[in-house]
Amino acid sequence: MKFVDEVRIFVKAGDGGNGAVSFRREKFIERGGPNGGDGGNGGSVVFVADPQLTTLLDFRYQQHHRAKSGENGMGSDCNGRGAEDMILRVPVGTLIRSTDSGDLLVDLSEPGQRFVAAQGGRGGLGNMNFATSTRQTPRFAQDGTKGEEVTLTLELKLLADVGLLGFPNAGKSTFISRVSRARPKVADYPFTTLVPNLGMVQYKDNLSFVMADIPGIIEGASEGVGLGHQFLRHVERCKVLIHLIDMGAEGEGREPLHDFDILNRELEKYSAELARKPQVVAANKVDLTHARERLEALTQALRERGIAVFPVSTATGEGMQALLDATAEVLFTGKTDKLQVEPPAKPAPRGERSKAPARKAPVKKAATRKAAAKKAPVRKVAAKKVSTRKAAAKKAPARKGPARKAAAKKSPAKKAPARKAPAKKAASGRSSKAPAKPVRAKGRRS
Structure with a gap:
C-alpha cells in the first residue's frame, strides 16, 4: 500500500x-x-x-x-x-x-x-x-x-514512542526488524527506506512500545537535499529518539562524530523542540574491524560532552539488550541517568598550573621540615631530663635508704611515692614536729 x-x-x-x-x-x-x-x-x-x-x-x-x-x-x-x-x-x-x-x-x-x-x-x-390570530393565512x-x-x-504524524534517526544505510531498518515484527526493505545501498515503518517492540514484564523508522537524513536536508524534512514530522510525537551512528561509513568527510553533529544540526533547523528530546546514542556496526577502531575515539569525544555511547551491532545482536534497557528506562520512568556520563576533569591552563601548585608544594615541605627541626631539640632535652631523673633516682636511695625501708614495711609499694614527700620536707628543715624533739634533747644534754 x-x-x-x-x-x-x-x-x-x-x-x-x-x-x-x-x-x-x-x-x-x-x-x-x-x-x-x-x-x-x-x-x-x-x-x-x-x-x-x-x-x-x-x-x-x-x-x-x-x-x-x-x-x-x-x-x-x-x-x-x-x-x-x-x-x-x-x-x-x-x-x-x-x-x-x-x-x-x-x-x-x-x-x-x-x-x-x-x-x-x-x-x-x-x-x-x-400563522397568528391576525395573520391566519401566511x-x-x-x-x-x-x-x-x-x-x-x-x-x-504517526504515533510512535521511540523514533530511529540516522544517516542513510546506518542500519535503522535492520534494527527495527530485529526488535519487532516489522519487515521493512533491507539492502546495502542508501535510501532503501522511502516511507516510515512502524513496529511493535515487546519488552520485559508485558511492556511494549511502538518504534518508528523514518528515511535517512543527510546534510542539507533543510534545503531539500535528499528526502528533506518531509518525514521528520513522524518522530515529533516520539518521547525518545535512538540516534544510530554508522561506524563503518566510508567516503569523503564521513566521520562518526561529524555525522552526529550534522544530524543534530538538521534536527535543530527543523524543530528546536525535537532537538531537545532525549537521545540514546548507539554506535552501530561494531562487528566490523575498522568500525571498532573508531569506537574509542568517538566514545572519548562524546564523553567530554557528557553523552554515553552504546556500542551495538544490528547484524549480530551485540549490545542490543543494553540499548533497549536504556531506552525503556527513559520511556517508562523518565530517568536519563544511563544516557549521561560524567565528563573527565579539564586540566587547568598553563599559567594557573605553573603558579598554583608551585606555591603550595614548597610551603608544605618547609612547614614539615621546620616542625621536624623544632621537635628534634625537644626530644634531646627530654632525653637529658630523663637521664638526670635516673641519676637522681640512683643517688636518692643512698641518702634516704632508711626512710624508704621503713615506708616499705608499713605500706605497699604503690603508696611509697606519697610518703616520700614528708621525708624530703623533713630533710629540708620545713615544718615537722617529730625531728624537733631530738634536737632539743641534744642541746640540753650538752
Missing part, C-alpha cells in the same frame, strides 16, 4: 431543506389553514480518528467530499427528512489545518476522537409556523441555510 501523509481536500456540508407553503384542503372543511412542514437539516462533515488506518491514501484520489442536503417540507404538516452526517475516517495522529489561513483546527491524536469540519445547513420553517415559508464549505489540509 502506498504511504501518503499529506493531502488537500475540499469538503462541503449539506444544505438545509426549504419550508413548504401549503393549506389544508378537505371536503366539507373550509379555510383549513396553513399546514406546510419544515425542511430537514443538511448533513455535516465529521472526521473520526480510526486506529486501523495508517495512511491518507483514500483522500489522495477522492479530494471532494459533499454531504447530502435535507429534504424540503411538505403539506399536511409533513417535515422534510434530515440528511445523515458524512463520516470521514482518518488515521490517529492526523492534523487538520485550514488551507486558506494555515491555522491548526484539530489534532486527532486519540482513537475515536471526532471533529465537525463543516456544519450542515438548517432546514427552513413551513408557513404553518407563521403565504410564505422560510428557506433552508447553506451548508459550510472549506478547503482543508490533512497532515499525518
